Amino acid sequence: MSYPSATMQSKWVKTKWLLTSPNMRKYIPQTLLFSRSSLSSMLLQYSTVYFKPTGGTGGFNIFRITKLENGYQIQHNSVKTRYATFDALYGQLLKRAKARSYLLQKGIKLAATNGRPFDIRVMVQKTNKGVWESTALFTKIGVPGKVATNYNQGGEVSYFRQTLSGAGFGKADIDRIEAELRRLGKSVGRLFDRHKQGFRELGLDVALDSSGRAWILEVNTRPQFYPLKHMGAKRMYRRIISYAKQYGRKK
Incomplete structure (x- = not known):
């Protein structure tokens, strides 16, 4: 049986949830x-x-x-x-x-790839067995001179490893950051479950500063992933959709 994922709009409530975890606090900008x-x-x-x-x-x-x-x-x-x-x-x-x-x-000064600021979307979804999985990582590359990196603000969606490579990170650092973000996504899922029942998907917006330190800017409970279709990332899109269909989401 499929059912929609729970949502929570208030960024303030979600920030307070994150701050209840000593492990999570270091990722939250004041x-x-x-x-x-x-x-x-x-x-x-x-x-x-x-x-x-x-x-x-x-x-x-x-x-x-x-x-x-x-x-x-x-x-x-x-x-x-x-x-x-x-x-x-x-x-x-x-x-x-x-x-x-x-x-x-x-304000976190975002790392830049080929001169353009970017942040990272960590897509986290729950399996039918109730286990959180980090199902996709991709980047949102902003328009120089704009405040937000979002797709509907003129930003561009791109591949995680390619973007970090363009930002000057080497393979070992990219591997380390990817493993950390996948762990972080699952931890946030488990933490949110302790505060409210019914979440099936989350989208973490994560900034990297110039030293490669990760900061959670926001957690979305109804994350958009349709821009991946425009990017041509069919495998990543299909993977997300295969999880989403289990809880009744089609796009």
Whole structure:
């Protein structure tokens, strides 16, 4: 019998679940609910902070805040706006939030492949026996100058090993990172099961910094994988679909 996978939209709830695990904590960039005091605290610690809706998908409405020598800059897509004071910055973000809940997240400088920033999608799915498997790894390569790497933000989907090779990682490092991410995907699946029943699929968005350290940016409970068809990754797509059909998902 097939049944749909459980979902959880709130990025804040999912972040709190991840933080309950001592092993997982080192993978989570500092994340706080948006408020005046948390914005002030984050900008004292970090030169770049991301401002994202707790319930958004597809990379929409994500803003990058950068601390400048004489003020601050907000970037949305490729549009940049400067603010001279903290009060002006906070006022603008408050207006953008429109009473919706937003998060602030420490900015991770993404590793770049052939000059373009990328992050990694780790696709995790549950077998009919209830065991989590990391079924696919692929990369989302961003458009230079844009905030998000998402496919519907103009990003390009590509092969994991090819992308990391283009970023200057050698074979031994790529093998190590792949093994770590596959383990991480399964661990996140088991952790989410402890908080809510019914998950059958997860998509981890993972950033690598320039040293090769992995950071979980987000966990999607309804991950998209149709871009793999456009990439021509038929084997990877078929593998994901073969698991997805077991719980009633067709695309």
